[in-house]
Amino acid sequence: MHSNIHHDQMEALPIWYEHIKKVMDFWPIAYYPFYMRPTGYGLAVEDRYDDQLVKQDWELVRKLAKRAEKEGFPFFMGYEWQGAGLDGDHNIFFLKNDGEQTHPLRYKELADAFKGQEVIGIPHHLAYQPGSRGKNWDTHNEAFSPFAEIYSSHGSSENDDGPLNMNRHVHMGPRTGETTYEKGLSRGYKVGIIASGDNHSVPGVYEHGALCVLAADRTKEAIWEALKERRTYGVSRSRIEVDVIANGAPMGAEIETNGEVELEFHVKGTAAVDRIEILRDNILEEMVVHSGAWERNPIQGLVRFKFRLELGWGPDTRVYKEQWMKEWTGRLEVDGSLLNVEKCWNNFGQEITAQDEKSCDFSITTYQSTATGKWMGPSNVTTEGFIFEVEADADSFLRLTIDGKEYPLSVREMFESSKVFALWDEVRRLTKETWGDITHYRDDPWWHNAYKFRVGKAYPESSYKVSFKKRLQMKENGNLRLRIWQKNGDAAWTSPVFVTVK
Structure with missing residues (x-):
């Protein structure tokens, strides 16, 4: 949801569009109308074109x-x-294609300008310094901004x-507790949660997070309704x-109860x-620990599992100056x-x-640096790949x-450990x-400069599927939400359910 395309990238807009259709189910683009304007002082400052x-x-x-x-x-x-x-940075989105930009200096003026229209304004990178592009909860309008982006390339x-x-x-400084998402919740705002990118070089970057929407179907109208109702994570x-x-109500909903809440959730992860x-109200109410619940189960017979394939790494470009990109071809076949x-x-x-039910053929391009060299691009070394469910x-x-x-990959061995393979013939050549x-008493000159791929550890279905149901007692109004962690560090955050106790 947070793809920032700049003026000097507009010729690439069709390329961005074709790429995003491969990786995302829908695309809310956030055109970036700012640039570093030279001044008479010699110090460039960010300003609007x-x-x-x-x-x-x-119009493009x-x-x-x-x-x-x-x-x-x-x-x-x-x-x-x-x-x-x-008031903090916000992305402004329109349901219809006839929207026009407006750029007042204050958030209240912005919300007032779009009052009565199908427009939403989403705050992002909330936790920077108040007054210096961090979120100002004093001016928040939850009707105009029903959810907040709490994770992106900036962090959480x-x-x-x-x-x-x-x-x-680093130029925007460390985060502060004064402007965090949890501060907004503690002040009583009904505000949902998303994550999404803040990408300026490539849209839909895997490493930077994504918005998930629980919509009735894949139409703009259904997605928009889900956004407005905070059915997001x-x-x-x-x-x-x-x-x-x-x-009986989904994430983001407002419910009334006599104090009892039956909470049910279902999670299907991508790894364990x-x-x-x-x-509850930003404080841990209960922890459902899944580690230890599946590892001792025997792996036998027909088994469903997931694993990640990563391709990349490669030569030190300070030594091998031409080796900044590699094109791979691959195929996975399963019995x-x-x-x-x-x-x-x-x-x-x-x-x-x-791709069919037995195999997947792919071509992959990996880079030794960001896609454009731009400081807001992806991190210095990125891998490309897939998560396969087999x-x-x-x-x-x-x-x-x-x-x-x-x-050849032994399924049984894949459950034991990940493995890394080097393209030895290529690096030796x-x-x-x-x-x-050249000769050396250890393999550093070759291993350190080899392109590599990693076959991640296989995780059985019992490790990545979790369902839970529990009755909770609440004596006062509050909110309930989930924070989910995988063993590999991947996380998910759900919009709260807002509870009124009668």
């Missing part, structure tokens, strides 16, 4: 929105608003003492599936689920069934070329072919062509 130039770019976004509408792809026009920096704004720090954009990386029901935290393929993509150049006999083999070479027949 000239109105006429912004208008020209906005509108043209694409109309094209997407004809093609049946849910596309929402949007732009980033920053104002005077006193949920609170100021959680493990996912905001340390990537966020994931930090992979597509963890979550459903929460409280007294470690724990699920039930939070059982290939049930699902999740794309874990961070850059352009990725493709599934064929059903096969525990004593069978998968056949993985990378760049024409086959690597590169080393010899560059430096000649």
Whole structure:
């Protein structure tokens, strides 16, 4: 939901669109109308482009929105608003394709300008300094801003003492507890949760989080209704599936009760689920620990499991200056069934070329640096790959072919450990062509510069599927939400259910 395309990238807008259709189910784009403006002092400052130039770019976004509408792809026009920096940054989205940008200095003026229209304004990177682009909860309007983006490439704004720090954009400073999402909840606001990117080079970056919506169908109208009703949650990386029901109502709902809440949730992870935290008013109410609940179960017969394949790494570009990109070809074949393929993509150049119930063919492009060299691009070294869900006999083999070479994978061994494979022939050839027949008493010159791929540990279905039901007693009004952690560090956060005790 947070793809910031800049003026100097507008020619690439169709490329962004074709890429996003591969990795996301819908796309709310956030056009970024700002640039670093030179000044007479010599210090450049961030400012908005000239109105006429912004208008020209906005019409290009509108043209694409109309094209997407004809093609049946849910596309929402949007732009980033920053104002005077006193209320925090917000992304403004429109249901219809006739919306126009406005840029008042204050959030209240912004919300008032769109009053009565199908427009939402979503705060992001909340937990920066108040007055310096952090969220100002004093001016919040929950009708205009029904949810907040609490995780992105910036890190987590949920609170100021959680493990996912905001340390990537060092110029914006460390996070503070004064502006966090939990501060907004504690002040009584009914505000939901999303995560989503804040990507400026490639849309839909896997590593930066995603917005999940519980919608009746994949139309703009159904998605918009779900957004307005806060039926949203966020994931930090992979597509963890979550459903929460409280007294028959979904996440984001407001319910009345005599004090008893029957909470039910279902989680389908992408790797082993470690724990699920039930939070009441930002405080841990109960922890459902799943680690230890499945590991001793025998792996035998027909088994359903997931594993992640990552491709990347490679030569030190300070030494091998031309080795900044690699194109891979691959194929996975299974004797059982290939049930699902999740794309874990961070850059352009990725493709599934064929897929059926037995196999998946793909071409992958990995980079040794960000896609553009831009400081707001992905982290320095990213991998590309997939999460595969497979059903096969525990004593069978998968056949993985990378760049024409086959690597048989024992399913039983995959449950024991991950494995890393190096493209030894390629790095030996590169080393010899560059430096000649070198020798060394250990393999550092080759291993450190080899392209590699990692076959992640396989996790059985019992490790990543969790269902739970419990009756909770509440003596006063409050909210209930989930925080979900996988063993690999992936997280999910659900919008709260807001409870009124009669």
